[in-house]
Amino acid sequence: MLEVQNLHKTFGDLTAVNNLSFSLKPGDVFGFIGPNGAGKTTTIRMLATLLEPTAGNARLNGVDILSDPMEVRRRIGYMPDFFGLYDDTKVWEYLDFFAAAYQIGKKQRPEIIDSVLELTDLTTKRESFVQTLSRGMQQRLCLARCLVHDPTLLLLDEPASGLDPRARAELKELIAELGRMNKIVIVSSHILPELADFCNTIGIIERGALLAFGPVKDIMKQVQPTRVIRIRVLDGVARALELLQAAEHVKSAEPGEDNVIRVQFTGEVEHQADLLEKMVRDGVRVVDFREEEIDLEDVFLRITTGAVH
Amino acid sequence: MAANLLPWARRALGAYFGNPIALRDYRTQLRGVKALVLWGTYLFFLILIAVLFYLSILSSGSQVSIAFVQSELHTFYQRLMWLLGGTVAMITPAFTAASVVAERQHGSFDLLFSTPLRLKDFLVGRMLSSYRYTWMLLILSLPVTAVGVMLGGATWVDVIYAYLLLSVIGLFYSAVGLLISTLTAKPVSAVIWTYAVVGIIVLVTFIYYQVAYFGPAFFGGPSITNEFPLQGAFSTFGVVEVAPTHSLLFGTEVPNLILVCVVVLLLVKLLVLGAASALSPYASPETKSLRVHGLIYVAAAALVIGYGTTNGTVGASAFAGGFGPAAFSPGTPFSDIWLGIDIMLVTGAVLALLFIPRITCHGRDAERRSRPDGIFNSRRAFLGTPSGALPYLLLLVITAGAGAAAGLAWAARGQPDLLPLGLAVVATRVYWAAGCLVFAWSLGRLASVWTSKVGVARALHLVILIGLLVLPIPMLSLLSVAGPDLWNVHPLYVHGSAGTAPLLWGTALLFVGVVVAAATRGNERSRPVRLEERG
Numbered sequence A: 001m002l003e004v005q006n007l008h009k010t011f012g013d014l015t016a017v018n019n020l021s022f023s024l025k026p027g028d029v030f031g032f033i034g035p036n037g038a039g040k041t042t043t044i045r046m047l048a049t050l051l052e053p054t055a056g057n058a059r060l061n062g063v064d065i066l067s068d069p070m071e072v073r074r075r076i077g078y079m080p081d082f083f084g085l086y087d088d089t090k091v092w093e094y095l096d097f098f099a100a101a102y103q104i105g106k107k108q109r110p111e112i113i114d115s116v117l118e119l120t121d122l123t124t125k126r127e128s129f130v131q132t133l134s135r136g137m138q139q140r141l142c143l144a145r146c147l148v149h150d151p152t153l154l155l156l157d158e159p160a161s162g163l164d165p166r167a168r169a170e171l172k173e174l175i176a177e178l179g180r181m182n183k184i185v186i187v188s189s190h191i192l193p194e195l196a197d198f199c200n201t202i203g204i205i206e207r208g209a210l211l212a213f214g215p216v217k218d219i220m221k222q223v224q225p226t227r228v229i230r231i232r233v234l235d236g237v238a239r240a241l242e243l244l245q246a247a248e249h250v251k252s253a254e255p256g257e258d259n260v261i262r263v264q265f266t267g268e269v270e271h272q273a274d275l276l277e278k279m280v281r282d283g284v285r286v287v288d289f290r291e292e293e294i295d296l297e298d299v300f301l302r303i304t305t306g307a308v309h
Numbered sequence B: 001m002a003a004n005l006l007p008w009a010r011r012a013l014g015a016y017f018g019n020p021i022a023l024r025d026y027r028t029q030l031r032g033v034k035a036l037v038l039w040g041t042y043l044f045f046l047i048l049i050a051v052l053f054y055l056s057i058l059s060s061g062s063q064v065s066i067a068f069v070q071s072e073l074h075t076f077y078q079r080l081m082w083l084l085g086g087t088v089a090m091i092t093p094a095f096t097a098a099s100v101v102a103e104r105q106h107g108s109f110d111l112l113f114s115t116p117l118r119l120k121d122f123l124v125g126r127m128l129s130s131y132r133y134t135w136m137l138l139i140l141s142l143p144v145t146a147v148g149v150m151l152g153g154a155t156w157v158d159v160i161y162a163y164l165l166l167s168v169i170g171l172f173y174s175a176v177g178l179l180i181s182t183l184t185a186k187p188v189s190a191v192i193w194t195y196a197v198v199g200i201i202v203l204v205t206f207i208y209y210q211v212a213y214f215g216p217a218f219f220g221g222p223s224i225t226n227e228f229p230l231q232g233a234f235s236t237f238g239v240v241e242v243a244p245t246h247s248l249l250f251g252t253e254v255p256n257l258i259l260v261c262v263v264v265l266l267l268v269k270l271l272v273l274g275a276a277s278a279l280s281p282y283a284s285p286e287t288k289s290l291r292v293h294g295l296i297y298v299a300a301a302a303l304v305i306g307y308g309t310t311n312g313t314v315g316a317s318a319f320a321g322g323f324g325p326a327a328f329s330p331g332t333p334f335s336d337i338w339l340g341i342d343i344m345l346v347t348g349a350v351l352a353l354l355f356i357p358r359i360t361c362h363g364r365d366a367e368r369r370s371r372p373d374g375i376f377n378s379r380r381a382f383l384g385t386p387s388g389a390l391p392y393l394l395l396l397v398i399t400a401g402a403g404a405a406a407g408l409a410w411a412a413r414g415q416p417d418l419l420p421l422g423l424a425v426v427a428t429r430v431y432w433a434a435g436c437l438v439f440a441w442s443l444g445r446l447a448s449v450w451t452s453k454v455g456v457a458r459a460l461h462l463v464i465l466i467g468l469l470v471l472p473i474p475m476l477s478l479l480s481v482a483g484p485d486l487w488n489v490h491p492l493y494v495h496g497s498a499g500t501a502p503l504l505w506g507t508a509l510l511f512v513g514v515v516v517a518a519a520t521r522g523n524e525r526s527r528p529v530r531l532e533e534r535g
């Protein structure tokens, strides 16, 4: 359980993080989204006990980041927005070093190193020098480093930046796996769509303030109370339109090209099913009936521009 | 009790054995051809220079007597050790100078300190990794030194003692580099600063050594004994002469080898603590520990000096000729008594100069430990915040005075008539020193008012302090050559003068300091900064 309470950070006259409060439970994969300079890194560094908050506090399983930073460090894995790999070091040596830093005994280390290499799919690279790995592999090695001590909370600062789509997909899979292992994972990014499909909670931050926090669906709904349903009929568009406009929960229905009708719908999913049933019963020949994907980029822009007045 | 001792011992030893940082560096340091080429080159030049030495000695004389050849062979050995001494002084500090700051630049700082790695383990590990190079330098030079021994210029015992001294002094230079490495932002400035500071140390220790070596001849002290004042024993260029000598400590002969090891290890501890404190946040145990250590060290040094100057049994007195219990008798000119301690006090003042801006200046841009939190708060003396700076500085002076008084009383036991005069001397010096510190501190407050950036304020403060000390020197020298001795006007020399000068100077500085500090109060009142106490 991570509880963040009124976390606040100023640098001179600049407020980098403004009274942040939220809480996360094991298994939560939290997407922390905001434009560059929003305060994501500052927040994560405070949670990692690397930066003193100006005010406020956070607790991880009841342990305070201010009064007992060493105990907190034992329970977190922090991956900064740069690699920090040492040249001339082999993959296993790199992991062995961090395992030693986490005070894991010499005898347990080889076994742990093998298991994190397995998890991050780097087993074959055990003896390679870290500078010879590809960017994606280096990123996974950094993640492996954060896992040697089996942390409760993972803080991943922009892990996907600079990766090619394939490496990105592999990383996403890995992060989702960590959520299934019942860890709390915080992943930051400045791109919402990058996170939405594997995070179960997101928070949107701008200028240090948390503008939205909650499950992905709730936030979408908050931004866009109506959903768009895209209906394609075989023929009889005019009749279908007539029917739709008379139906409940339909705000508007507009015909488009190719016998497609876009419906602004305010109802729940049950009402959506009822609508389809009604159309079919009334003899409309429906080819396609589906909810249109909300443009995440659009959601993000809508929320964040709200804060700039 | 025993149950608590074991984990404590394991933790304490863990910093040295199985230190993760040292192990990591050990695995990578000597990897590859680069290291081989480096050490090969080193060995090649060492042998080349040794051969040149040898040839130059062979060709220098035409007489052939046993005694002459023996002395020439000793010269050969001594030059070899100078070469090694120079190498240690030149190369050792460079390794640590880059160590911490390079890690900071590399970005791995955050990685390390998000793990439960203790600051002490990190710093000790960094030290060990760099110190390994010092040992490599020394071990690789053994074959060359062995030639010197085989030719009969020295014995193996001489060599072992000399190497021990060199390695211990090398450790000291490593620690200096380490501290500077934590205080700088870029590797280049770390290396430049380290060479500047180590250069000064090499120079000062060399002067101490020379004065101690030739001093007795000048001051008419005992000529050829194995007694050698400790403060002259820290030069890398004096190891051959210092190795067989001893110092008189509280009337006991103690080998300088042991004393140097003990003093260096204590100083290294202080420097590493300083580095740990510099890296640690608000209210850290490291800062508290550093400040407590500072008090203890000052008290111990004052005790030894107080005892020695009264009794004439500590090395410091050898500079001024051997003087006995009569040192504080009314007829003795004070300038003679204090002559030997002058250099030590100046060294101490220079160290204090570097330290005072660090603890005094505040800035609104800074981390919590350096944000303005008031002028004077005695409860924060060990917390490290600006309001604790003056209380701590005053505590230092008082501790030094108490230590000196205790040493003095100890040395003068059985001679009660000496005591009041000695105590009066100590009391006036404490007052004078307090005046100096309050004045120096107030300038830091002034610098902090001028800018809101703590780094700028510290640099400014340092420049002002150095300027105030250095600028009057040419003028004073000129005036003193032409007319009466005016040196006593300079705050660093005023302690040597008798009578009321220290009191007058102390009062003047105290007054100016308090006025300046009072003028800076408004700064904090007009722009309050939120500073919640940590619950």
Ligand SMILES: Nc1ncnc2c1ncn2[C@@H]1O[C@H](COP(=O)(O)OP(=O)(O)O)[C@@H](O)[C@H]1O
Pocket: A011, A014, A015, A016, A034, A035, A036, A037, A038, A039, A040, A041, A042, A043
């Ligand atoms: N050490 C620092 N000193 C001064 N300002 C800083 C410091 N670190 C971050 N900032 C400022 O704080 C704000 C938030 O930065 P950051 O947390 O890095 O944003 P993000 O990670 O969301 O891109 C930025 O305006 C940045 O310039």
Ligand SMILES: [Mg+2]
Pocket: A037, A040, A041, A042, A081, A157, A158
């Ligand atoms: Mg960032």
